[in-house]
Amino acid sequence: MDLSNLTVNEIKRIAGSPAEVSEDLLAALLSDSRSGVRDIYRKLMRARSAAEAEKQRLARMLLYENDLKARGIHPVAGVDEAGRGPLAGPVVAAAVILPDGTFLTDLNDSKKLTAAKREVLAGQIKKTALAWSVGISSVEEIFEENIHRAGLKAMLKAVLGLELKPAHVLVDGFKIDLLECPQTPIIEGDGLSASIAAASIIAKVTRDSLMDSYHELYPQYGFNRHKGYGTPEHLAALAEFGPCPIHRAGYKPVQECLNL
Structure with a gap:
């Protein structure tokens, strides 16, 4: 040439x-x-x-899914949650069943992606997935059951909400209580399993959208910027205005405001 x-x-x-x-x-x-x-x-x-x-x-990132498939176990769902650390808002979990051999460029742990990239991937995941579902545990449930149990409860809701029943569940971190389906907990699974990574993105994007909606109700806190996490801006607003109905009463910075 x-x-x-x-x-x-x-x-x-x-x-x-x-x-x-x-x-x-x-x-x-x-x-x-x-x-x-x-x-x-x-x-x-x-x-x-x-x-x-x-x-x-x-x-x-498909090694776990492919190993299960090789043993005749499919479909496989990935499960993850978002919102353990914030001082306000619910904890949101997602469950996703991807088709065999799914390759979505940049698919990764949601924390390693920009907000814009998460939005793009969330749309691609929803179009590609065989099934996906979201589960939410409210601020009240977090207070009554603690954040760990509330997160697991949200995960259970997400799995039970799937239109396609999984043969196995890959879950980030801990086993899900009361889940009858076989499951494998994977530490830092959102960076090791495509299914869990997809779930982490759906959970994060869903929760961020909810916090944007709460910003419309309580604009003084800046939820659209920090999503409820304990940033200096949020802590200053909390000290000035006190807690609102979506603040987590069991969390120390919120408790301190309630005890003033």
Whole structure:
């Protein structure tokens, strides 16, 4: 392939995305003596290398699901929750059943993603999933049962809400009480299992949306910015205005305001 009659900008347009580049074009780019063309080649090769690394990472995140499938156990649901640490708002869990071999670029623990990327992936997960469901434990349930039990209760609600019954559940962290389905708890599973990662994203996006709605009711606290976590802004508002109905009365900073 001869590129000598093309300008660097024309070659850039022809090159397109790394996935579309043929081996012949890559060889022609490499053999071209122009520095601008060599830059195009290096950029394409870096992007190709990054894409391959991402493909391998996503393949590793399917090891748990593939092992279960190899033993004839499917479908598999991933479960995770969001909102253990905040001073306000509910704890939200999600359960997701992904099709076999699902590859969603950038799928990862929700905490490692930007809010914008979580929103995009949440939409892709909902379109791709065989089934997904959300479970919520209220502020009252958190106060009555403690955050650990309330989180597990939200997870149970999420699994029971699935339209497709899972043969096995992969859960982030702890076993879910009263769940009759076989389950495997995985420490830091949201970074190790694609199904759990998908659930962590749905749970986080759902909870963030709820906190945005609460901001409309109680704008003085800034819930749309900190989502109920104990940021300096939130603690200052809590000291100034006192707790509102969605604050967690059992949490120390909230208790201190109630005892004033």
